[in-house]
Amino acid sequence: MVSRRSWVEQIMGLPVSVLARGEEAESARADAAVRDVFADLVEADRMFSPYKIDSAVSRLARGELSWDEVDPVVREVGERCVRARDLTGGLFDAELPGGGWDPSGLVKGWAVERAAERLREVPDLDWCLNAGGDVLVLCPSSLPFTVGIQDPRDPGRVVTSVARSDGAVATSGTAARGAHLYDLRTGDPVDTRWLSVSVSGPSLEYADVLATAAFVAGEEWPGVLAALPGYEGLGILADGNLFATAGWPLGEVAAG
Template identity: 80%
Template sequence: MVSRRSWVEQVMGLPISVLARGEGAGSEAAEVAVRKVFAELIEVDRVFSPYQADSAVSLLARGEVSWDRVDPVVREVAERCVAARELTGGLFDAEVPGGGWDPSGLVKGWAVERAGEWLREVGDVDWCLNAGGDVLVVCPSTEPFTVGIQDPRDPGRVVASVPRTGGAVATSGTAARGAHLYDPRSGGAAKSRWLSVSVTGPSLEYADVLATAAFVAADGWPDVLNALPGYEGLGILADGNLFATAGWGER
């Protein structure tokens, strides 16, 4: 019987779970790696959360700190946001209406991807790191995890699944947080007949960015995924119908 162990903590305002599978799942090395993952994500939330008054994002918004005085990691994320905007033709943009800056659409995927490096150091364990539905998979054994895609009309139901031996699955839509996504082209809320778009690919940072941009693109979402090789998508319509790109479901 394959050994399994799981951990769950509330970070960034959402449940983050780690599943370990393999002989080393119960080892001290696995425990240490997971604690480092959570510690890193807590620190990222401290720096980037727009809901914490003393975060860099909040201080910048209030004009209490200038860009040349923030931690270098904040400037790194800002540069990544600019690159994401260019990659998506402006469909993803951390500059929000009214002149604010909110990198949340990139930070979670970037942070989880970076924190996942701690898991890669434990070579005899397969890992599935789930940050509120955005999933990073690390499988040295090459045995896949099956990642479920939530029904945006019924959070308790899975409408599709995709096997992954590595890489990421990210989903963007309005089911969990309502109409929180905006369209940089109009400056208003993103409008689409698609309830969600899920994206698979090598990097969770880019899968998350592309999922956001794809949702904003509405019916043009499959074309957005052509911005980078190795990314595929699944869209769910309001009537429950699904549409997948040609490579969806590949490991």
């Protein structure tokens, strides 16, 4: 029987879990790597959360820090946000309407990928790192994990699944936080008949960025994914119908 072990912590206001599989799953080395992953994500939240009064994001907003004074990691994320804005033609933008900077749409995927390097250091370990529904996996065994896609109309239900032995799946929509996304080209809230868009590809950082940009794009969302090779998408309409790009590997679709 293949050994398995799971861990879960509440970080960034959402559940972050790790599922490990293989001979190393129950080892002290795997446990230490997971603890380091959680610590890295706590530190990213401390630095980038717009809800923490002492974060770099909050201090920039209040004018207590300038860009010349922030930690180099904050400047790196700022540069990544600019590249993401350029890549998506402004559909993703960390600059807020009316001023301010909120890199949350990029930071989670970036921070999870960065922290996951701890898990990559454990040899022969299959792992699935799930940060509130945005998922990164690596399976040296080549036996994939099955990633469920949540029904945005019923958070307790999965409408379909995708098998991955490497890479990421990210979802953007209104199910978890309501209508919180804006089209920053116009400053208006996103108005779309799509309830969510999920993106699968090699990088969680870019899958997350492209999912956000695709959701903002509305009817034109499949074209957004053409900005980078290797990314495919699945959109869920308000009536529950699904639309997938040509390369999206559909799994079992729930009835109804």
